[in-house]
Amino acid sequence: MPQSLQRLGWSPNHLTRRHRECLHWMAKGLLAKEIADKMGIHVGTVWKHRAMIMSHYGVNEALPAVIKALKAGHIKLEEINL
Numbered sequence: 001m002p003q004s005l006q007r008l009g010w011s012p013n014h015l016t017r018r019h020r021e022c023l024h025w026m027a028k029g030l031l032a033k034e035i036a037d038k039m040g041i042h043v044g045t046v047w048k049h050r051a052m053i054m055s056h057y058g059v060n061e062a063l064p065a066v067i068k069a070l071k072a073g074h075i076k077l078e079e080i081n082l
Helices: 003-007 017-027 032-039 043-057 062-072
Strands: none
Touching (some): 017 032, 017 043
């Protein structure tokens, strides 16, 4: 891990506020482009956020990450409001 991230106290087990926001939109079923538009970021950044989220939960796809986040209480069904 880069030392600059270590100095900031970041670890692969830590999700930032933006990661959690991306996770919220993933849980609502939005595509990367739609998430980028909602968050006001580049679609490539969304893909990086998604990769970090999936790494955090130890999975290779978005849906299992969302399921694990729900089970862990990191997001709530009421917040998704499908």
